[in-house]
Amino acid sequence: MVEKLQSLRGMVDLLPHHTPPWQRVEAAAREQFRRAGVQEIRTPLLEATELFCRGIGEATDVVGKEMYTFLDRGDRSCTLRPEGTASVVRAVIQHGLLSQGPQRLWYGGPMFRYERPQAGRQRQFHQIGLEFLGFAEARSDVEAIAIAWDLLADLGVQELALELNTLGSNDDRARYRDQLVAYLQQHRDQLDSDSQERLERNPLRILDSKNPETQALLSEAPTLAGALDSQSNERFEQVKAGLKALQIPFTLNPRLVRGLDYYSHTAFEITSTKLGAQATVCGGGRYDGLVEQLGGAPTPAIGWALGMERLALLLTQTGTAQKHPAPDLYLVNRGPTAETSALALARSLRQFGLSVELDASGASFGKQFKRADRSGAAWAAIVGDSEVSRSVVRLKPLRDEAAVECELPLEAAAISGFLTREDRSLCPLDP
RNA sequence: GCGGGCGUAGCCAAGUGGUUAAGGCAGCGGCUUGUGGCGCCGCCAUUCGGGGGUUCGAAUCCCCUCGCUCGCCCCA
Numbered sequence: 001m002v003e004k005l006q007s008l009r010g011m012v013d014l015l016p017h018h019t020p021p022w023q024r025v026e027a028a029a030r031e032q033f034r035r036a037g038v039q040e041i042r043t044p045l046l047e048a049t050e051l052f053c054r055g056i057g058e059a060t061d062v063v064g065k066e067m068y069t070f071l072d073r074g075d076r077s078c079t080l081r082p083e084g085t086a087s088v089v090r091a092v093i094q095h096g097l098l099s100q101g102p103q104r105l106w107y108g109g110p111m112f113r114y115e116r117p118q119a120g121r122q123r124q125f126h127q128i129g130l131e132f133l134g135f136a137e138a139r140s141d142v143e144a145i146a147i148a149w150d151l152l153a154d155l156g157v158q159e160l161a162l163e164l165n166t167l168g169s170n171d172d173r174a175r176y177r178d179q180l181v182a183y184l185q186q187h188r189d190q191l192d193s194d195s196q197e198r199l200e201r202n203p204l205r206i207l208d209s210k211n212p213e214t215q216a217l218l219s220e221a222p223t224l225a226g227a228l229d230s231q232s233n234e235r236f237e238q239v240k241a242g243l244k245a246l247q248i249p250f251t252l253n254p255r256l257v258r259g260l261d262y263y264s265h266t267a268f269e270i271t272s273t274k275l276g277a278q279a280t281v282c283g284g285g286r287y288d289g290l291v292e293q294l295g296g297a298p299t300p301a302i303g304w305a306l307g308m309e310r311l312a313l314l315l316t317q318t319g320t321a322q323k324h325p326a327p328d329l330y331l332v333n334r335g336p337t338a339e340t341s342a343l344a345l346a347r348s349l350r351q352f353g354l355s356v357e358l359d360a361s362g363a364s365f366g367k368q369f370k371r372a373d374r375s376g377a378a379w380a381a382i383v384g385d386s387e388v389s390r391s392v393v394r395l396k397p398l399r400d401e402a403a404v405e406c407e408l409p410l411e412a413a414a415i416s417g418f419l420t421r422e423d424r425s426l427c428p429l430d431p
Numbered sequence: 432g433c434g435g436g437c438g439u440a441g442c443c444a445a446g447u448g449g450u451u452a453a454g455g456c457a458g459c460g461g462c463u464u465g466u467g468g469c470g471c472c473g474c475c476a477u478u479c480g481g482g483g484g485u486u487c488g489a490a491u492c493c494c495c496u497c498g499c500u501c502g503c504c505c506c507a
Binding site: 006009060061062065066083111113115116117118119120121125126127128129194205210258259260269276277278280281282283284304305306307308309310311332334335364365366367368369370371372373374380382384386394396398405 | 466
């Protein structure tokens with residue numbers, strides 16, 4: 001017996017009945033970006049491994065243990081992108097886009113991380129992201145967040161919470177890191193094993209541990225806010241004031257830390273309680289050091305990414321997702337000459353902008369009507385040999401009780417005109 | 432990488448050692464070879480994720496394995 005072929009773990013097929021919410025999100029995002037003057041950029045899925053090591057940071061879990069990395073036939077180390085920002089920054093530097101001024105960019109597409117799948121987390125997952133490059137003002141942080149907030153609002157997603165924090169400047173963070181490590185070292189034995197390990201590699205991430213004992217210990221720890229210099233503090237105040245001015249509600253979360261090394265200052269997440277463990281729909285922040293780190297001129301920047309799977313999950317749960325639309329017309333046809341005419345008619349009707357499902361089965365009229373009904377189409381058009389010989393087509397209403405079955409000339413223009421006019425209770429050709 | 436739950440048809444699902452594996456939805460064919468929605472009839476798993484074992488006998492018990500799923504971790 002032949003072994004069954006199936007998709008790789010964590011690689012999900014989106015079947016036709018899954019795609020409507022995705023299409024809705026994509027359309028809403030495009031519209032939101034259009035209004036905000038944000039332009040699309042598309043970068044390759046495959047990049048040199050080096051890009052992510054330098055961009056995201058070797059110490060992060062994403063780079064350390066989650067990347068799809070392999071040698072190509074020329075022995076180059078390649079990696080399927082685990083996130084979008086590094087590639088966008090690489091492309092912007094490579095093509096000198098910043099010489100034309102600050103850039104407002106968006107991207108979308110699949111990302112790859114080798115993790116254990118669970119609700120809202122796949123190995124191939126999809127993000128839509130925004131990047132503002134060359135923008136330093138606190139105002140730009142607020143604008144970036146507002147675009148995400150408005151996009152989610154447009155989609156009708158309820159019960160969202162914006163959580164906000166600042167990571168301070170690189171100096172602030174280095175200073176705080178020392179304070180935190182010094183404090184936690186004194187209580188090392190009270191930490192869970194994960195956190196003990198992170199004490200060496202990435203101590204800030206102990207802050208968002210879910211372990212209650214660790215959290216209790218942290219309530220006595222020095223705070224990141226306490227380590228900020230006056231400039232960083234002032235900057236954060238401006239961001240908060242900007243959000244208030246736009247009436248975007250937020251809560252401060254001093255434990256909010258980003259998992260990728262390039263973030264500084266503003267960090268935020270938009271979460272939903274309806275998503276299970278993977279609650280973050282959108283996450284982002286400022287990354288002023290990244291462009292320089294990847295070989296460009298020092299350039300301030302801020303961005304975010306939102307998770308399509310999680311958003312689609314929310315839209316499906318709340319019932320705001322729709323089904324694929326039914327065709328305008330189902331074309332029933334049977335007989336040697338009729339089948340040829342029907343195909344030609346379907347084609348010209350489609351040129352009039354109508355959606356037409358052509359029955360290709362050659363089955364009995366009864367069967368074809370059964371399928372016409374199930375297609376959800378409002379009208380069935382019947383083309384048989386007897387109609388073709390008289391150059392007519394019969395139109396039969398399937399949904400509208402008030403409408404009557406009638407004959408029209410076998411011409412797309414006549415049919416299109418009839419279907420788009422207001423009153424169809426009378427047929428023009430009826431005696 | 433670690434832990435829990437679960438694998439019977441395209442989907443939902445009964446069956447917990449006795450040999451023809453219920454039922455429903457969907458699909459296909461017919462009643463109805465040119466008029467749908469309802470109804471009726473028929474067809475649709477040599478087999479219970481896969482492999483091995485126990486037994487006279489296994490979907491049911493044991494072992495291994497694969498997959499799905501939820502959580503930890505991580506993150507969007």
